[in-house]
Amino acid sequence: MLGVIAITIIAGALWAGLPSGPAKATETTAAAIAAPANSEPSPNPPVIRNLVVARGDTLMALMVKAGVPRGEAYAAITAVSKVYEPRDIKPGLRVTVTRRANEPGDPLLLWGLDIDVDVRQRVALRRDDAGGFRAVSLERALTARVVQAGGVIKSSLYLAGRRAEVPAAVLAKLIRIFSFDVDFQRDVQPDDSFEVTYERLHDEAGAAVAEGAILIAEMVLSGKRMRLYRHVTEDGETDYYDARGRSVRKALVVTPIDGARISSGFGRRRHPILGYTKMHRGTDFAAPRGTPVYGAGRGVIERAGRNGAFGHYIRIRHNGTYKTAYAHLKGYARGVKRGKRVKQGQVIGYVGSSGRSTGPHLHYEILRNGKQINPKRLNLPSGRILKGADLARFQAARGALEERAAGLPGAQRTAGAD
Ligand SMILES: [Zn+2]
Structure with a gap:
């Protein structure tokens, strides 16, 4: 967590104030901000609008649509732009506009604006005690869990993968890893099989929010097993290698x-x-x-x-x-x-x-x-071939990866055939 978080409780308010100090915090802070100050029913409840950015939408247009007067929206966008470029909002992003009156019966004021930028970042704006706005960029701490799935192909790798509950994005990656050597139109035959060991990213509440990297990719085509391992070399290049340390990457x-x-x-x-x-x-x-x-x-x-x-x-x-x-x-x-x-x-x-x-x-x-x-x-010659210390490092990492894959609990192993 970055910086010391000072939480000011506004009497009767839904939220505490924003953290002071650096304009970065973790999602823990966001949870603290969003937590109700107490469990008493508020006589002055906030009005919350959940919006999804459509093509051509601007942050200003969205806020106006949610009933925020232009002047207030302009001040809010000015504050947001200190931590996030408002023009970066793209179709599909979720934006939450919260309005609330100072006293019951008073006009609604903009109280908060939340932009879910991606699975890792959320931008939160809050009205401060002086009536101005403060915005922070909150980073979610994601943890990776390793999962494994595989299956026998009956009609297509894609269908077999979906049957084994492998997300489409992971399947697309799997196919690209093998596309240097495999003709996916002709080389895949009934009863060929695949297995993929990949990372699934979870947020702090334990919910799966995104797919991470494929760690081990395997295809068995007409009895020929190809098992590939993700490896990052010391110079920072990520590639997939066979068990002997030869990269599958080729010129074409x-x-x-x-x-x-x-x-x-x-x-x-x-x-x-x-x-x-x-x-x-x-x-x-x-x-x-x-x-x-x-x-x-x-x-x-x-x-x-x-x-x-x-x-x-x-x-x-x-x-x-x-x-x-x-x-x-x-x-x-x-x-x-x-x-x-x-x-x-x-x-x-x-x-x-x-x-x-x-x-x-x-x-x-x-x-x-x-x-x-x-x-x-x-x-074509294969890509990089690891040698010496590089190869030793790869073999050690590969051993650890295989051990980890073998130790995956049965519940996380899925199998399927289409
Ligand atoms: Zn042709």
């Missing part, structure tokens, strides 16, 4: 798309999913229109525009040898144009059915020296 990914949304490759009948053949020199990923397409690797956009039967098309030059191309797009991500640099995993466009196409899908090509190549033959 095999699945350059939000893999959770890929229509399952098996059991589909409506339109055949083409893999790389002599006739078809690319890889198709069937996914709903609008699914984000990622740049497969770092590079410079060489072309972004209409390209005949390919429709809306992007080509990235990665180095002197490799290029990747993306066709039948619905459109381009903002700022994607010729000459622009892109990072690996950056959204460059969206799945569509432009050009000569039978339905929404991404046609992806990897070009080596100008010729399309089968991604299966793409033998």
